[in-house]
Amino acid sequence: MFYLLLKYVLLGPLLRLMFRPRIEGLEHIPAEGAAIVAGNHLSFSDHFLMPAILKRRITFLAKAEYFTGPGIKGRLIAAFFRSAGQIPVDRSGKEAGQAAIREGLGVLRKGELLGIYPEGTRSHDGRLYKGKVGVAVMAIKAQVPVIPCAMVGTFEAQPPGQIIPSIRPVSIRFGRPLDFARYAGMENEKAVIRAATDEIMYAILQLSGQEYVDQYAAVAKAAEQEQKQKQHQGRPRRFPRIRG
Numbered sequence: 001m002f003y004l005l006l007k008y009v010l011l012g013p014l015l016r017l018m019f020r021p022r023i024e025g026l027e028h029i030p031a032e033g034a035a036i037v038a039g040n041h042l043s044f045s046d047h048f049l050m051p052a053i054l055k056r057r058i059t060f061l062a063k064a065e066y067f068t069g070p071g072i073k074g075r076l077i078a079a080f081f082r083s084a085g086q087i088p089v090d091r092s093g094k095e096a097g098q099a100a101i102r103e104g105l106g107v108l109r110k111g112e113l114l115g116i117y118p119e120g121t122r123s124h125d126g127r128l129y130k131g132k133v134g135v136a137v138m139a140i141k142a143q144v145p146v147i148p149c150a151m152v153g154t155f156e157a158q159p160p161g162q163i164i165p166s167i168r169p170v171s172i173r174f175g176r177p178l179d180f181a182r183y184a185g186m187e188n189e190k191a192v193i194r195a196a197t198d199e200i201m202y203a204i205l206q207l208s209g210q211e212y213v214d215q216y217a218a219v220a221k222a223a224e225q226e227q228k229q230k231q232h233q234g235r236p237r238r239f240p241r242i243r244g
Contacts, residue, residue, distance in 0.1 A: 015045070015052045018167050019157065023053055025174035028147050031056075034108040035177070038135050038200050039149035040128055040208050041117035043158040045165050046151050047086075050115065053172060059107050060115040061100055062086040101134050101141075108142040118200060119217045124224070126155040128201070128210040129217035136180070136196035140187040145177035146200055150207035173207040 015021075029037070037058060039050070051058050067078040067088040081088070087107070089100045107114045116138075118131030139146045153170035178200060186192040205212050213220060 015049055018165065019045075019049060019154075020169045021049060021053055022169065022171045023174075024171065025176075026053075028174045028176055029054060029056065029113075030145070030177075032111070034111045034142060034144045035113055036104075036108070036135060036139055036144055036146045037113060037115045037149050037174075038118050038131075038146050038204065039115070040151055040204050040210065041119055041122045042126060042151055042155035043122065043160075043165070045154050045158045046117075046122075049151065049154065049170070050149065050172060054113070056113050058113040058115045060086050061089045061104055063121075064088040097132070097134055101137055104134070104138045105142055108138065108144055114138070118197065118204075121217050121221070122160060123155065123217060124160055124221050126159075126210065128205055128208060128212050129220060130214055131197045131201040132216070133193040133197045135200060136193040137187045139178075139180050140183045140185075140193065140196065143181060143184060145179055147177050148175040148200060148203035148207055149173065150175075150204055150209075152208060175203050175207050178203060 029035070037050070039046070047060060047062070051060075062081055067081060068074065069077050087103050089103060104114050104116065116135050118135045119129045120132045123129060135146065138144075150173045151170065152173065153168065156166070157168050157170060158165035180196050183189075183192050183196060201212075
Protein backbone atom coordinates (compact mmCIF):
# COMPACT_ATOMS: atom_id res chain seq x y z
CA MET A 1 0.00 0.00 0.00
CA PHE A 2 2.78 2.41 0.95
CA TYR A 3 4.68 1.42 -2.20
CA LEU A 4 1.73 2.48 -4.36
CA LEU A 5 1.33 5.69 -2.36
CA LEU A 6 5.00 6.56 -2.90
CA LYS A 7 4.91 5.67 -6.58
CA TYR A 8 1.77 7.47 -7.65
CA VAL A 9 1.14 10.19 -5.05
CA LEU A 10 4.17 11.20 -2.97
CA LEU A 11 7.56 10.45 -4.52
CA GLY A 12 6.84 9.50 -8.13
CA PRO A 13 5.33 12.83 -9.29
CA LEU A 14 8.05 14.79 -7.46
CA LEU A 15 10.86 12.80 -9.11
CA ARG A 16 9.31 13.20 -12.54
CA LEU A 17 9.08 16.94 -11.98
CA MET A 18 12.67 17.28 -10.72
CA PHE A 19 14.43 15.04 -13.22
CA ARG A 20 12.05 14.98 -16.22
CA PRO A 21 13.39 11.50 -17.02
CA ARG A 22 13.69 10.45 -20.64
CA ILE A 23 12.84 6.75 -20.88
CA GLU A 24 14.24 4.47 -23.58
CA GLY A 25 13.59 0.76 -24.13
CA LEU A 26 10.75 0.39 -21.64
CA GLU A 27 9.26 -2.26 -23.93
CA HIS A 28 12.09 -4.59 -22.87
CA ILE A 29 10.61 -4.94 -19.37
CA PRO A 30 8.37 -8.05 -19.38
CA ALA A 31 4.71 -7.44 -18.55
CA GLU A 32 4.75 -10.45 -16.21
CA GLY A 33 7.04 -13.13 -14.86
CA ALA A 34 10.35 -13.05 -13.04
CA ALA A 35 13.28 -11.04 -14.38
CA ILE A 36 16.36 -9.21 -13.13
CA VAL A 37 16.93 -5.55 -13.94
CA ALA A 38 20.68 -4.95 -13.60
CA GLY A 39 21.91 -1.39 -13.72
CA ASN A 40 24.76 0.97 -13.04
CA HIS A 41 24.65 2.84 -9.74
CA LEU A 42 25.61 6.51 -9.76
CA SER A 43 23.39 8.18 -7.19
CA PHE A 44 21.20 7.64 -4.15
CA SER A 45 18.32 8.81 -6.36
CA ASP A 46 18.69 5.69 -8.53
CA HIS A 47 16.83 3.67 -5.88
CA PHE A 48 13.67 5.68 -6.47
CA LEU A 49 13.82 6.87 -10.07
CA MET A 50 13.60 3.46 -11.70
CA PRO A 51 10.66 2.22 -9.57
CA ALA A 52 8.89 5.51 -10.26
CA ILE A 53 8.85 4.98 -14.02
CA LEU A 54 8.20 1.21 -14.15
CA LYS A 55 4.62 0.01 -14.37
CA ARG A 56 5.50 -3.15 -12.44
CA ARG A 57 6.70 -3.25 -8.88
CA ILE A 58 10.42 -3.88 -8.52
CA THR A 59 12.23 -4.99 -5.38
CA PHE A 60 15.82 -3.95 -4.78
CA LEU A 61 18.43 -5.55 -2.58
CA ALA A 62 19.51 -2.61 -0.40
CA LYS A 63 22.51 -2.43 1.91
CA ALA A 64 21.69 -3.24 5.53
CA GLU A 65 23.08 0.12 6.71
CA TYR A 66 19.92 1.79 5.42
CA PHE A 67 17.95 -0.23 7.97
CA THR A 68 20.20 0.09 11.01
CA GLY A 69 20.84 3.83 11.35
CA PRO A 70 20.75 5.34 14.86
CA GLY A 71 18.14 7.66 16.32
CA ILE A 72 14.84 8.88 14.95
CA LYS A 73 16.35 9.60 11.53
CA GLY A 74 17.66 6.03 11.27
CA ARG A 75 14.29 4.55 12.22
CA LEU A 76 12.48 6.72 9.71
CA ILE A 77 14.86 5.71 6.90
CA ALA A 78 14.50 2.03 7.83
CA ALA A 79 10.70 2.29 7.89
CA PHE A 80 10.77 4.04 4.52
CA PHE A 81 12.85 1.34 2.84
CA ARG A 82 10.82 -1.51 4.36
CA SER A 83 7.54 0.10 3.36
CA ALA A 84 8.86 0.53 -0.17
CA GLY A 85 9.49 -3.21 -0.31
CA GLN A 86 13.29 -3.10 -0.26
CA ILE A 87 15.23 -6.01 1.23
CA PRO A 88 18.17 -5.41 3.59
CA VAL A 89 21.36 -7.31 2.78
CA ASP A 90 24.40 -7.40 5.03
CA ARG A 91 27.42 -6.85 2.79
CA SER A 92 30.02 -7.70 5.45
CA GLY A 93 31.47 -11.11 6.19
CA LYS A 94 32.06 -14.21 4.10
CA GLU A 95 28.37 -15.09 3.80
CA ALA A 96 27.31 -11.67 2.51
CA GLY A 97 27.21 -12.72 -1.14
CA GLN A 98 25.30 -15.92 -0.42
CA ALA A 99 22.76 -14.04 1.70
CA ALA A 100 22.09 -11.60 -1.15
CA ILE A 101 21.67 -14.48 -3.60
CA ARG A 102 19.19 -16.24 -1.30
CA GLU A 103 17.11 -13.09 -0.89
CA GLY A 104 17.18 -12.37 -4.60
CA LEU A 105 16.14 -15.89 -5.55
CA GLY A 106 13.24 -15.60 -3.12
CA VAL A 107 11.95 -12.57 -5.04
CA LEU A 108 12.37 -14.31 -8.40
CA ARG A 109 10.54 -17.44 -7.24
CA LYS A 110 7.48 -15.25 -6.67
CA GLY A 111 7.57 -14.22 -10.32
CA GLU A 112 8.57 -10.65 -9.50
CA LEU A 113 11.09 -8.13 -10.79
CA LEU A 114 14.38 -7.95 -8.93
CA GLY A 115 16.55 -4.84 -9.15
CA ILE A 116 20.27 -5.18 -8.54
CA TYR A 117 23.43 -3.12 -8.96
CA PRO A 118 26.18 -5.59 -9.99
CA GLU A 119 28.92 -3.11 -9.00
CA GLY A 120 27.84 -3.63 -5.38
CA THR A 121 28.06 0.05 -4.43
CA ARG A 122 27.68 3.51 -5.90
CA SER A 123 30.38 4.71 -8.27
CA HIS A 124 32.40 7.41 -6.53
CA ASP A 125 33.64 9.01 -9.73
CA GLY A 126 30.98 8.32 -12.36
CA ARG A 127 32.83 5.44 -14.02
CA LEU A 128 31.49 1.89 -14.44
CA TYR A 129 33.28 -0.73 -12.36
CA LYS A 130 33.68 -4.50 -12.54
CA GLY A 131 30.51 -6.43 -11.72
CA LYS A 132 30.16 -8.95 -8.92
CA VAL A 133 29.04 -12.40 -10.02
CA GLY A 134 25.94 -12.72 -7.82
CA VAL A 135 23.72 -11.35 -10.60
CA ALA A 136 24.87 -14.12 -12.95
CA VAL A 137 24.42 -16.83 -10.31
CA MET A 138 20.80 -15.75 -9.74
CA ALA A 139 20.02 -15.45 -13.45
CA ILE A 140 21.40 -18.90 -14.25
CA LYS A 141 19.97 -20.64 -11.21
CA ALA A 142 16.48 -19.12 -11.58
CA GLN A 143 16.63 -19.25 -15.40
CA VAL A 144 15.31 -15.70 -15.79
CA PRO A 145 16.28 -12.96 -18.25
CA VAL A 146 18.48 -10.03 -17.27
CA ILE A 147 17.46 -6.61 -18.55
CA PRO A 148 20.43 -4.21 -18.57
CA CYS A 149 19.67 -0.68 -17.43
CA ALA A 150 21.67 2.53 -17.54
CA MET A 151 21.05 5.64 -15.47
CA VAL A 152 22.48 8.65 -17.29
CA GLY A 153 22.86 12.03 -15.60
CA THR A 154 22.05 11.00 -12.03
CA PHE A 155 25.70 11.30 -10.97
CA GLU A 156 25.70 14.96 -12.00
CA ALA A 157 22.29 15.50 -10.37
CA GLN A 158 23.29 13.96 -7.05
CA PRO A 159 26.93 12.93 -6.70
CA PRO A 160 28.10 11.15 -3.54
CA GLY A 161 27.86 13.43 -0.52
CA GLN A 162 25.16 15.68 -1.96
CA ILE A 163 21.99 15.27 0.09
CA ILE A 164 19.52 17.25 -2.01
CA PRO A 165 19.67 16.46 -5.74
CA SER A 166 19.95 19.20 -8.34
CA ILE A 167 17.02 19.76 -10.68
CA ARG A 168 18.16 18.55 -14.08
CA PRO A 169 16.99 16.08 -16.75
CA VAL A 170 18.24 12.48 -16.71
CA SER A 171 17.82 9.44 -18.94
CA ILE A 172 16.92 5.86 -18.05
CA ARG A 173 17.76 3.30 -20.74
CA PHE A 174 16.74 -0.36 -20.83
CA GLY A 175 18.43 -2.81 -23.17
CA ARG A 176 17.31 -6.06 -24.76
CA PRO A 177 16.93 -8.96 -22.29
CA LEU A 178 19.97 -11.21 -21.95
CA ASP A 179 19.26 -14.94 -21.94
CA PHE A 180 21.60 -17.31 -20.10
CA ALA A 181 19.65 -20.52 -20.67
CA ARG A 182 22.76 -21.96 -22.33
CA TYR A 183 24.42 -22.01 -18.90
CA ALA A 184 21.65 -23.94 -17.12
CA GLY A 185 23.03 -25.90 -14.15
CA MET A 186 26.43 -24.20 -14.36
CA GLU A 187 25.94 -21.51 -11.68
CA ASN A 188 28.83 -22.97 -9.67
CA GLU A 189 31.33 -22.78 -12.52
CA LYS A 190 33.58 -19.77 -11.88
CA ALA A 191 34.49 -19.19 -15.52
CA VAL A 192 30.83 -19.35 -16.56
CA ILE A 193 29.49 -16.87 -14.00
CA ARG A 194 32.39 -14.50 -14.67
CA ALA A 195 31.67 -14.59 -18.40
CA ALA A 196 27.94 -14.03 -17.85
CA THR A 197 28.62 -11.13 -15.46
CA ASP A 198 30.99 -9.50 -17.92
CA GLU A 199 28.34 -9.84 -20.64
CA ILE A 200 25.84 -8.03 -18.40
CA MET A 201 28.32 -5.26 -17.58
CA TYR A 202 29.20 -4.79 -21.24
CA ALA A 203 25.50 -4.38 -22.07
CA ILE A 204 25.19 -1.73 -19.33
CA LEU A 205 28.32 -0.03 -20.67
CA GLN A 206 26.87 0.12 -24.18
CA LEU A 207 23.78 1.85 -22.81
CA SER A 208 25.52 4.26 -20.43
CA GLY A 209 28.60 5.27 -22.42
CA GLN A 210 30.65 5.38 -19.21
CA GLU A 211 34.35 4.77 -18.91
CA TYR A 212 34.90 1.18 -17.72
CA VAL A 213 37.33 0.20 -14.96
CA ASP A 214 38.27 -3.49 -14.62
CA GLN A 215 38.36 -3.29 -10.84
CA TYR A 216 35.77 -3.63 -8.10
CA ALA A 217 34.35 -0.27 -7.03
CA ALA A 218 34.85 -0.98 -3.33
CA VAL A 219 38.54 -1.74 -3.92
CA ALA A 220 38.99 1.44 -5.96
CA LYS A 221 37.26 3.52 -3.28
CA ALA A 222 39.45 2.07 -0.54
CA ALA A 223 42.63 2.70 -2.55
CA GLU A 224 41.62 6.30 -3.25
CA GLN A 225 40.81 6.90 0.40
CA GLU A 226 44.13 5.43 1.47
CA GLN A 227 45.95 7.67 -1.00
CA LYS A 228 44.17 10.75 0.37
CA GLN A 229 45.12 9.78 3.92
CA LYS A 230 48.79 9.39 2.94
CA GLN A 231 48.78 12.77 1.26
CA HIS A 232 47.19 14.34 4.31
CA GLN A 233 49.73 12.73 6.66
CA GLY A 234 52.60 13.88 4.45
CA ARG A 235 51.66 17.53 4.66
CA PRO A 236 53.85 19.63 6.97
CA ARG A 237 52.10 20.73 10.14
CA ARG A 238 51.49 24.41 10.53
CA PHE A 239 52.09 25.93 13.95
CA PRO A 240 50.59 29.23 15.05
CA ARG A 241 52.93 32.19 14.81
CA ILE A 242 53.95 33.58 18.20
CA ARG A 243 54.12 37.30 18.37
CA GLY A 244 56.59 38.73 20.86
